Amino acid sequence: MTETLMAFDDVLASFDPALGLEVHVELNTNTKMFCGCGQDFGAEPNTLVCPTCLGLPGAMPVVNGKAVESAIRIGLALNCSIAEWCRFARKNYFYPDMPKNFQTSQYDEPIAFEGWMDVTLPGDDGDETFRVEIERAHMEEDTGKSLHVGGATGRIHGADYSLVDYNRAGIPLIEIVTKPIRGAGERAPEVARAYVQQLRELIVALGVSEARMDRGNLRADVNLSLAPKGSDALGTRSETKNVNSFRSVERAVRFEMQRHAAILAAGGSILQETRHWHEDTGITTSGREKSDAEDYRYFPEPDLVPVAPSREWVEELRGTLPENPTVKRARLQADWGFTDLEMRDTVAAGVVGLVEETVVAGAAPQAARKWWLSELARRANDNGVEISDLGVSPAQVAAVQALVEAGTINDKLARQVFDGLLAGEGEPAEIVEKRGLAVVSDDGALSAAIDTAIAANPDVADKIRDGKVAAAGALIGAVMKEMRGQADAGRVRELILEKLT
Structure with missing residues (x-):
């Protein structure tokens, strides 16, 4: 009916x-x-x-x-x-x-x-x-x-x-x-x-x-x-x-x-x-x-x-009661510098506690929020589990972010580290080493990849020589693809401009 x-x-x-x-x-x-x-x-x-x-x-x-x-x-x-x-x-x-x-x-x-x-x-x-x-x-x-x-x-x-x-x-x-x-x-x-x-x-x-x-x-x-x-x-x-x-x-x-x-x-x-x-x-x-x-x-x-x-x-x-969640949420929002919308989304996703623990473990609030609300929330949804039961701890998320900030890996490689965490391959630093995920900053290796990209894209190279620096993005993308995302993008850009300008 x-x-x-x-x-x-x-x-x-x-x-x-x-x-x-x-x-x-x-x-x-x-x-x-x-x-x-x-x-x-x-x-x-x-x-x-x-x-x-x-x-x-x-x-x-x-x-x-x-x-x-x-x-x-x-x-x-x-x-x-x-x-x-x-x-x-x-x-x-x-x-x-x-x-x-x-x-x-x-x-x-x-x-x-x-x-x-x-x-x-x-x-x-x-x-x-x-x-x-x-x-x-x-x-x-x-x-x-x-x-x-x-x-x-x-x-x-x-x-x-x-x-x-x-x-x-x-x-x-x-x-x-x-x-x-x-x-x-x-x-x-x-x-x-x-x-x-x-x-x-x-x-x-x-x-x-x-x-x-x-x-x-x-x-x-x-x-x-x-x-x-x-x-x-x-x-x-x-x-x-x-x-x-x-x-x-x-x-x-x-x-x-x-x-x-x-x-x-x-x-x-x-x-x-x-x-x-x-x-x-x-x-x-x-x-x-x-x-x-x-x-x-x-x-x-x-x-x-x-x-x-x-x-x-x-x-x-009465003396054992925790801080009221509403009061605590307002305090954390002020401490973290989140906008009302950012805090609302964090609450709606049920990750306030996880973000808090990740910050305590050393990550910046915005970075902690980014990983839990995007990458980890998506994986929990794909696996049909609560995000707290995903198998990744706040300390591990903080460790991944520390590797990003140190330049050891980038955000794209960090996603592969999370793959390793979910597969039980150890802690983030171990996974980076076992999988060979560290960003390549060696000028020799980068220079060779850049030369290959220039040879394959002569028209782009000509634009850069003519002063159109924004065209360097295409060559950076080609180098990143060649090096499976492990190139230091900032250093790649510097070397491209040194070669062509």
Whole structure:
């Protein structure tokens, strides 16, 4: 079924959007939330399970203390109040990847509540800041993972059969829930994207999760509703589940705004439901009717004692918080001398930390940025991996740049050094030696190559003799080609002009 959409500008003329974002963060603790099972992405299915995380009769859960610590640090970093006393609840619903048929979560007593995060977007008249209010950040456990085999969509409809892997069941999660975000208007899709992106930066800085959206370490549910222009009421919301990239968060908000508006303008009503996001087509499709809280029959978890973090412990954890990523980004931009556009591109590429480490290792900021945003980003994309998993370290990038600055290699040869690094051939200096990549500065070798180029291009040589010095570029190119890019281009130019002028 093809959804009818209203033009985005027409949506804004008639309706005000309200956003709500629920972000699930998988913590990187050694063990699961309530048992001693480890967590290892990509492990053989159903090998990291035990009676507790499978919910077998008689198994008793125990709270993971490190997960509680991480939850408190996340709450503090989001300017939340930390509960003096809170407890877990059972959220009851059936789904095949839920081994216990209930999820141990927190309901009316979260560990962190009433916080905020400021999100800044660039604008034509300067930056524009939106305050995103945080309703709660609560602890819970992850579910298992269903794999639907057969069919064209990878979903249960049309599949031949389904498999369930319970390795993920019980992994600690923090769910961060915003209050309705209103007043963003046309920038609502951008605000959603920027919030999730900035939240991920914060989570990574805290060191509590890898926060890799491609692995599901960080997943966003996007709630969207529309109300008539100028109305104080909130419309009926839809919830697009498990959106797994920043770009998709923005696109999902935009699509839902256009879909809701078309339905409402035609006199229809919005169904409160969950929806699936389709990355390939950029649309959402209906999932299931959305349950309200009472449908989950929450009640206090009888097998777990309440969590009561002391104020002394909370203040001790406050002292471990890293520099706020937004503040740090502004400081680094000033230190590095980047323009707003250069810094925005660096942030968007997710390489601020890598550039920072490369600068610490000795490279100039602009050189570090150049390698990470161009050569290395392209290679990561070609290999289908995160740039941080490419296999090239900031220290190695700094070493490559040092070789360029010393005149040992040029930028073109540096790319071959990166080939060697990815092939595991050693450190940059070793690769230069093994591959014979050093720039040739020997006047004898250069002179011979220049003579060959002049003989092959007499018309160019004549132009240079007639005073058209710019024509030397053609001869320099010929020499570089002859010497496989290893000639010292500056010295080649000097020798050409000595011979012909």
